[in-house]
Every structure is written in C-alpha cells, then in structure tokens.
Amino acid sequence: MAIRIFVTGGTFDKEYDEIRGRLYFRDSHLAEMLRMGRNRLEVEIRTLMMVDSLEMTDADRELIARNCRDVPEDRIVITHGTDTMVDTARVLAATVPEKVVVLTGAMIPIAFGSSDGLFNLGGALTAAQCLGPSIWITMNGVVFPWDDVRKNRETGIFERRIERAEGRPDGRA
Amino acid sequence: MAIRIFVTGGTFDKEYDEIRGRLYFRDSHLAEMLRMGRNRLEVEIRTLMMVDSLEMTDADRELIARNCRDVPEDRIVITHGTDTMVDTARVLAATVPEKVVVLTGAMIPIAFGSSDGLFNLGGALTAAQCLGPSIWITMNGVVFPWDDVRKNRETGIFERRIERAEGRPDGRA
Amino acid sequence: MAIRIFVTGGTFDKEYDEIRGRLYFRDSHLAEMLRMGRNRLEVEIRTLMMVDSLEMTDADRELIARNCRDVPEDRIVITHGTDTMVDTARVLAATVPEKVVVLTGAMIPIAFGSSDGLFNLGGALTAAQCLGPSIWITMNGVVFPWDDVRKNRETGIFERRIERAEGRPDGRA
Amino acid sequence: MAIRIFVTGGTFDKEYDEIRGRLYFRDSHLAEMLRMGRNRLEVEIRTLMMVDSLEMTDADRELIARNCRDVPEDRIVITHGTDTMVDTARVLAATVPEKVVVLTGAMIPIAFGSSDGLFNLGGALTAAQCLGPSIWITMNGVVFPWDDVRKNRETGIFERRIERAEGRPDGRA
Numbered sequence: 001m002a003i004r005i006f007v008t009g010g011t012f013d014k015e016y017d018e019i020r021g022r023l024y025f026r027d028s029h030l031a032e033m034l035r036m037g038r039n040r041l042e043v044e045i046r047t048l049m050m051v052d053s054l055e056m057t058d059a060d061r062e063l064i065a066r067n068c069r070d071v072p073e074d075r076i077v078i079t080h081g082t083d084t085m086v087d088t089a090r091v092l093a094a095t096v097p098e099k100v101v102v103l104t105g106a107m108i109p110i111a112f113g114s115s116d117g118l119f120n121l122g123g124a125l126t127a128a129q130c131l132g133p134s135i136w137i138t139m140n141g142v143v144f145p146w147d148d149v150r151k152n153r154e155t156g157i158f159e160r161r162i163e164r165a166e167g168r169p170d171g172r173a
Numbered sequence: 174m175a176i177r178i179f180v181t182g183g184t185f186d187k188e189y190d191e192i193r194g195r196l197y198f199r200d201s202h203l204a205e206m207l208r209m210g211r212n213r214l215e216v217e218i219r220t221l222m223m224v225d226s227l228e229m230t231d232a233d234r235e236l237i238a239r240n241c242r243d244v245p246e247d248r249i250v251i252t253h254g255t256d257t258m259v260d261t262a263r264v265l266a267a268t269v270p271e272k273v274v275v276l277t278g279a280m281i282p283i284a285f286g287s288s289d290g291l292f293n294l295g296g297a298l299t300a301a302q303c304l305g306p307s308i309w310i311t312m313n314g315v316v317f318p319w320d321d322v323r324k325n326r327e328t329g330i331f332e333r334r335i336e337r338a339e340g341r342p343d344g345r346a
Numbered sequence: 347m348a349i350r351i352f353v354t355g356g357t358f359d360k361e362y363d364e365i366r367g368r369l370y371f372r373d374s375h376l377a378e379m380l381r382m383g384r385n386r387l388e389v390e391i392r393t394l395m396m397v398d399s400l401e402m403t404d405a406d407r408e409l410i411a412r413n414c415r416d417v418p419e420d421r422i423v424i425t426h427g428t429d430t431m432v433d434t435a436r437v438l439a440a441t442v443p444e445k446v447v448v449l450t451g452a453m454i455p456i457a458f459g460s461s462d463g464l465f466n467l468g469g470a471l472t473a474a475q476c477l478g479p480s481i482w483i484t485m486n487g488v489v490f491p492w493d494d495v496r497k498n499r500e501t502g503i504f505e506r507r508i509e510r511a512e513g514r515p516d517g518r519a
Numbered sequence: 520m521a522i523r524i525f526v527t528g529g530t531f532d533k534e535y536d537e538i539r540g541r542l543y544f545r546d547s548h549l550a551e552m553l554r555m556g557r558n559r560l561e562v563e564i565r566t567l568m569m570v571d572s573l574e575m576t577d578a579d580r581e582l583i584a585r586n587c588r589d590v591p592e593d594r595i596v597i598t599h600g601t602d603t604m605v606d607t608a609r610v611l612a613a614t615v616p617e618k619v620v621v622l623t624g625a626m627i628p629i630a631f632g633s634s635d636g637l638f639n640l641g642g643a644l645t646a647a648q649c650l651g652p653s654i655w656i657t658m659n660g661v662v663f664p665w666d667d668v669r670k671n672r673e674t675g676i677f678e679r680r681i682e683r684a685e686g687r688p689d690g691r692a
C-alpha cells in the first residue's frame with residue numbers, strides 16, 4: 001500500500017535563521033523524519049509549497065486539491081500549518097472524492113529538539129492506512145473527521161466542534 | 174474515547190548507565206513521550222513489567238492478557254520489546270476477545286536522540302482509535318494484523334508473513 | 347574555585363511560542379544545560395535580565411558591570427546575545443578591574459535540538475578557570491580578548507579584528 | 520592557532536546496534552559535534568583507534584604518545600574513554616614534552632540526546648588554547664592537571680586527588 005505525502009510548509013518545517021535570528025522556511029524535514037522513524041511504509045513525497053498556513057490562498061488550496069485528485073495513490077497525508085488546517089480540510093472535502101486524505105502538522109518545529117512532529121506524522125501515516133475515504137485531521141494523538149474539529153486559538157489545541165456519541169473516531173457508531 | 178497503555182519494557186525504555194557503561198531499565202519514558210507529542214488523547218498508563226522481551230516468560234504473557242481483559246477500556250496500546258512482540262500478540266489473540274489491542278516498540282531507545290519510538294507511539298495510539306477488535310502490531314509506519322507479521326532477525330525489520338491482496342491493512346478487502 | 351554565571355538573555359534562551367508561532371523569552375536554560383553537561387564546577391547563577399542584545403541599553407550594561415564588581419567571585423561567565431556582545435565587553439573592560447569575565451552566547455537557541463550553546467558554555471566555563479584577569483569572549487571554539495574581536499554581520503561569525511602574532515589567545519606572546 | 524584532535528574511542532563514540540540491541544563503535548562523532556558547535560577553530564582530526572578504554576593496552580598508549588610527539592601541532596585534544604583516562608594522562612606526562620595535551624571524554628554517548636560530550640569538547644578545545652605545556656584533563660566543567668585527578672569508580676565522577684591551595688587550575692598559585 002503506497003501512501004502519497006504532500007508537503008505544504010507550516011510550523012513543521014520552520015528553521016532558525018542563525019544570522020537574522022528569526023524563523024524561516026528552507027527545506028522540508030519530511031525525509032529526515034521518516035528516516036528517524038525508520039519508516040518501512042512505501043511513500044512518495046512531493047513538496048507543493050512552503051508557506052505559513054496563515055498566508056495560504058484559495059489558489060494554493062485549489063492546487064492541493066488538484067494534486068490530491070491527480071496522483072494515482074488513494075491514500076494521502078498532507079503536512080500543513082495548524083492555523084488554517086481546518087479550512088483546507090473543508091475545501092478538500094468538497095473537491096476530493098473517494099480518497100483517504102489525512103492532514104497533520106506540528107505545534108513545535110521539527111528543528112526544535114522537543115517537537116511533536118514525529119508523533120503526529122506516525123499518527124497520520126497510520127490513519128491513512130486504517131481509515132476510510134474522507135478527509136481527516138490527526139493532531140497530538142487524536143483523530144478528527146474534517147467536519148468535527150476546530151483549532152482553539154487561545155490554547156492552540158485542536159478539539160471537537162460538536163458533541164457526539166462515543167465510539168469510533170468519526171462518532172458515527 | 175479513553176485508551177489504556179500498558180508498559181512492559183523493551184528497547185523503548187532502555188537507559189544508559191553512566192557508571193557501568195551499559196544499558197538497563199529504570200523508569201518508563203511513556204509520560205515524557207506523551208508530553209513531547211503534546212498528546213491530547215485521554216490515556217491511562219500502567220507499567221506491568223520492565224523486561225527485555227527475550228526474557229519474557231509465559232507467566233508474564235498471561236499477566237499481560239489478564240490485564241487486557243480486566244481493564245474497563247476496550248482500546249489498548251502495549252509497549253513491548255521487538256524480539257518477541259509477535260509471540261505475545263499470538264497469546265493475546267487467543268485469550269483477549271473483543272478488544273482492540275495494538276503492540277508497538279522501538280528499534281532505538283527513547284533516551285537516544287534519534288529514536289523511532291515517538292513515531293511508533295503516534296502510530297499505535299492512532300491505530301487503537303481507528304481499527305476494529307483484534308490484535309495488531311504497528312512498527313515503523315506499518316500496521317500489521319497479528320497473524321501476518323514476523324520480525325526478520327537479520328535485518329531487524331517487521332514484515333508481512335504471507336502474500337495477500339492489496340488494500341486494507343488486514344488484507345481482507 | 348566558584349564561578350559566577352550571569353544570564354542576560356540572547357539567542358541562548360529563546361523559546362518557541364506554540365500558540366503565536368514566534369520566538370520569545372521565558373526562563374533561562376542555564377540550569378538545564380549544566381545538568382546535561384553533568385557540570386561538577388561550583389557555580390552561582392543569577393539572571394540579570396532576559397533581553398535581545400539589540401535592545402540592551404546603557405543602563406542595562408551598567409547593571410551588568412555593577413553586578414560583576416559587587417559579587418565576591420573573581421571569575422565570571424556572562425551569557426549574552428551575540429549582536430552586541432562586543433559592545434558589552436568594551437564597557438566591562440572599562441569598568442570591571444581585576445576580574446576574569448568571559449562572555450558567551452549561541453547562534454542557535456538551546457531549545458533547538460542542534461544548538462551550539464552547550465559547546466560554547468563548556469568553553470566559557472573553562473576559559474574562566476584558565477585565563478587571567480581581563481574581559482574575554484568565547485564563541486564556537488575560539489577564545490578572543492575583548493579588544494580583538496568583532497561579529498561579522500554578514501556571516502554571523504565572530505572573528506579577530508586585527509592581525510597579531512600567533513601563539514597565546516591574547517596574541518601577546 | 521591550529522589544534523590537533525586525536526580520537527581513541529570511549530563512551531563518546533558508542534552507538535546503539537539496532538539489530539543486536541547493544542552498544543558498539545562505528546564512526547567517530549567528532550566531525551558532527553564540531554558542526555553542531557559551529558566550531559571556528561582550525562582543527563585537524565585523526566582517529567587513532569576506536570576502543571573501550573578498559574581494553575586499551577600499553578602498546579595503544581605508546582601509539583598515542585608517539586602521535587602526540589610526531590604531529591606538528593603544539594596543542595592537542597584527545598577524546599578518550601573515562602575509565603583509564605588518568606592512566607593515559609600519566610603515560611603522556613612521562614613521554615610527551617613541551618606540548619599542551621588535553622584529554623576529555625563523556626559520561627553519556629553522543630548518540631544519546633542528552634550527552635555531556637559537547638560541553639566537554641568545548642571545554643577541552645578552550646583549555647588547549649589557554650593552558651601551558653603539560654597534560655590536562657577536562658571533564659564536566661572542571662580542568663584538572665594530570666597529577667591531581669582520579670575517577671571515582673563508585674560515582675563515576677572525576678575529582679581532585681590531593682588537597683591544594685585554591686586559585687589557578689593547576690593549584691600552584
């Protein structure tokens with residue numbers, strides 16, 4: 001089972017600029033993370049963009065959706081900034097039929113020693129194998145369906161939007 | 174959805190003894206890993222034992238099975254040494270009905286900077302949420318049903334035991 | 347031999363703000379670094395301020411100088427932002443007689459996995475033990491006397507200001 | 520001022536063998552550590568051996584001494600296992616005249632996330648620049664002359680052997 005990974009930037013891939021003392025994007029850390037995780041799953045990685053998700057445009061989201069539709073793989077993981085991850089999930093739900101798409105990100109850049117990124121990536125790749133066709137978000141151990149998640153701006157935490165029955169992660173059981 | 178985590182030792186929790194210059198067990202790194210992963214899933218952790226899985230006895234495996242049956246949670250993650258993880262999975266398949274049990278471990282101790290443990294733990298907690306009642310192993314990005322996995326002693330890698338149809342991780346679709 | 351450590355902020359102690367996605371100061375990482383280095387030297391730590399060195403004022407520098415003069419210890423290490431470290435060294439050279447003062451910093455925050463901070467701190471504590479009374483800067487393996495160092499703004503690297511005879515680090519032999 | 524670095528093995532360079540689950544030597548971590556420390560000092564590295572210092576023979580020590588005498592550099596850092604570092608220092612004191620030689624090591628392998636190695640290496644390179652011709656040991660922030668140091672086998676800590684006057688690190692002032 002091959003999984004496609006699309007990189008779009010976000011906190012995940014922020015680096016520290018030693019000369020100017022600020023955060024910036026350079027290269028994706030995806031390959032390095034898969035190496036650290038001793039990943040044995042067949043994956044294909046493509047970097048679509050390297051942006052802060054607050055600066056992601058409608059055109060960027062359409063580009064992501066088109067790539068999801070066009071690749072041969074049915075199971076896709078997207079690394080994405082956390083601020084507008086839910087917005088992108090909503091666009092994909094409307095435009096990418098019959099594929100399992102899992103968005104994930106990080107609260108702390110991978111380049112920091114104590115990032116949550118490796119934990120989240122492990123979760124996203126697993127969710128892409130186990131879940132059915134729909135758009136999903138996995139963050140910090142929790143699996144959310146696209147229509148039942150929001151990022152709490154004050155705490156920075158992803159949480160369920162609506163109260164549902166306990167049970168399966170999609171709350172439908 | 175609360176998930177129970179049982180700690181049994183394994184490479185995961187090996188420490189470096191500064192005075193004697195060798196590896197040993199002290200405390201579990203589970204809590205520290207969940208903190209690094211900014212875990213938001215409700216979990217209950219219990220350390221059942223701290224052993225190298227090559228030294229795990231039948232009595233140890235019965236203890237693990239009994240704990241799986243007795244806890245109220247239906248979804249369970251077990252951290253376990255890799256050498257006999259498949260053996261324990263087989264025992265649980267015969268003795269723990271109607272629960273989702275996911276075993277995972279690490280090729281490199283968490284105490285090392287470049288461990289695969291956080292990646293594997295993220296995968297196991299996600300699998301425990303998404304899969305149905307059976308015994309599963311998640312290692313290095315891949316989800317295996319208990320009866321279709323073995324550890325290749327030469328390469329150290331977990332791989333499928335039998336050829337099956339492509340598709341869902343249990344190969345049954 | 348007890349050594350006094352003064353913390354003033356700088357890249358050393360920058361943290362990543364998970365909610366706002368930017369760098370900020372919280373607590374000093376000095377104690378954590380000394381623990382990682384298994385430090386066995388007797389040290390006394392005092393945080394004087396937590397500022398970006400570009401925002402350090404004349405009053406801040408006078409405060410640092412007064413603290414250097416007033417503490418009982420003759421050997422002092424100061425952690426400092428790199429941008430104006432040379433300026434502070436010049437002020438101390440004019441106002442702190444008969445003490446060994448070593449300034450150091452980091453190009454990469456300690457909170458990042460791959461910081462140079464631990465390397466630099468090891469160098470500064472060693473320099474404070476081995477050198478004579480004057481103001482010194484140790485950065486990235488090199489020991490500089492206060493009057494023969496500048497930070498190259500383009501490369502971010504500390505380098506000698508003037509050509510001198512080879513030999514002792516103060517170039518006076 | 521160019522400094523010669525000799526690598527001899529020790530805890531410093533121990534790796535974790537993923538397949539056999541034990542510690543072993545592969546390559547030196549010196550180049551990687553100097554890169555992390557953003558080292559700007561001119562250094563020449565040569566690996567003389569990769570051994571646990573408990574297994575170091577008289578012939579090994581003679582090889583180290585001969586290399587110290589033969590290289591053009593006057594300032595030398597040796598990375599060495601901690602168990603017999605003091606023994607090697609004694610041999611060098613008898614056989615390497617008129618050079619500054621600093622031995623250092625680590626309590627925790629570099630490959631572990633929380634090693635003291637970078638702190639110790641920063642100290643050793645600084646000591647090699649600042650101290651006069653003799654044999655020295657720098658461990659965990661402290662500078663010792665070769666004839667006033669021992670490793671406490673119970674605690675694993677390097678400590679002074681004899682009580683001396685406070686003051687300079689060689690205790691002679």
